[in-house]
Amino acid sequence: MRVLVIGGGQNAEHEVSLASAAAVADALRVGGYDVSTVTISREGVWEVAGVSEGATAAESLVLAMPLISAVDVIFPAVHGALGEDGALASLCALAGVRVVGSGPRAGAIGMDKWATKLVADAAGLRTARGRLIDAADCGDSEFDGPVVVKPVSAGSSYGVSLVREEAELGAALREAARFDRRILVEEVVHGREIDVAVIKEAGGVRWAAPSLEIHAAGLFDTAMKYDGSARFTVPAQLSGAEAISLTRAALTMFDALGCAGVARMDFFLTAEGPVLNEVNTMPGLTAASQVPRMFAAADVSYVELVSRLVRAAEVPGR
Template sequence: MRVLVIGGGQNSEHDVSLASAAAVAEALGVGGYEVSTVTISRAGIWEVAGVSEGATAAESLALAMTMITRADVVFPAVHGALGEDGVLAALCALAGVRVVGSGPRAGAIGMDKWMTKLVAEAAGLRTARGRLIGAADCGDAEFDGAVVVKPVSAGSSYGVSLVREEADLAAALREAARFDRRILVEEVVHGREIDLAVIREAGGVRWAAPPLEIHAAGLFDTAMKYDGSARFTVPAQLSIAESGSLTRAALALFDALGCGGVARMDFFLTDEGPVLNEVNTMPGLTAASQVPRMFAAADVSYVDLVDRLVRAAEVPER
């Protein structure tokens, strides 16, 4: 079986995607797949070895389509905008090619923290109270207590700030506005940070791996995510009731969004129960990333995990 792994992408998570794609490609090779790879540059050029030199994005995409045509399954290990947001799944849907992960709809909603909130609330989950501010209206935003400011659509904590004092609000909004025209200003949630991973296997059965706890003093920021200082506990130490309510919430949201492949649902566990923070429909996929570590705790090795994802790949219908 031939799998095309796509990495890189046109957003701030480019390097993270390169790491995910390299790890996925290696594991697929170990699993016996015939693997080819293509990188999307920061400028949107599909770097097809040897042939896309000097090509425009459109020309390079045409070359990459030949690779997509030859693949049995496409594995788009691209985080963030123009990847995880469903556009690569949409390309495969149009081409009638099986693709790993969520379809265009779930990808698009999951990449949008405001839309995710609306769907999650409608599905009975709690989320942080928040308001949406347009980048153009940053100057009019009023400070009414500590808040978290973040771009509606980004990742790896880029543009996310905790604002405790009025004097810091304007800079935080400007920083978030570098990543999106829409900015989310949220109440600060106090609780443990617990991530859940849900996989939909070939045949449609979906289940959640044991939860993982992130130990971060304050925001789980970009530096902590990638400098090796992040401390995780897998499985998180939870009561049966806590674990049950988190798992039910994660599965409910997976179903409400209609996710495929694997999705990571990030929660705060508060005294009043789970509060959803965000959904990642193409979460970090190096062997050391949260999702593979959660599945390892369920005795699903990294090679097995990527194999299951490829076997579950479908041509998206929506």
């Protein structure tokens, strides 16, 4: 089977996406797939070796189309805006090519933290109370902290701040606005940070891997995610009732969004039960990332995990 792995992208998660794409490509080669790769630059240029030098973003996409039409499956390992948000899935849908992961609708809603909250509420899941602010209104925002300030559509905790004092709010809003004009201000939820990964296999069966607990002495921010200081427990030490409630909540959200492939649901586990934090429809996919760690605890190796994702790939919308 011929697979095109796409990495990079036009957002702050560019380097993370490159790492995911390289790891996925290597694992697929080990699994016996015929793998080709392409990188999208920070400027949106599809870097096709030998043909796209000096091309504009639009010209490079035209030059990349033969690569897309020549493969059986696209693996878009691009996190964040213009990748994970359904943009690449939409391209694959228009081209009629099978794609790994969620389709345009699930990607777009899952990337939008405000829309995700609305879907979660409709599905009966708890989220942190919050309000939406436009970047133009940052100077008029009231402080009712402590609060967490975050861009509505960004990943890897870029632009996220924990605000304890009113004097810190303005800087936090400006930092979030660097990544999105729409800003989410949420109450602080006190609870254990638990991630649950859900996979939809070929044939439609979906199941949740053993959960993962994040141990952080404060905000689990971008630096902690990638400097090696984060500590994880897999599987998380949960009671039977806690494990059931988290799995049920993760599957409910997966289905409510219409996800495919693999998605990671991030929760706070409180005394009153799970509180959904956010959804990642194309989570980090190096062997050391959280999702592969969870599936390893279910005796699914990294090579087998990416192979299962390719086998489950579908043309979006069909």
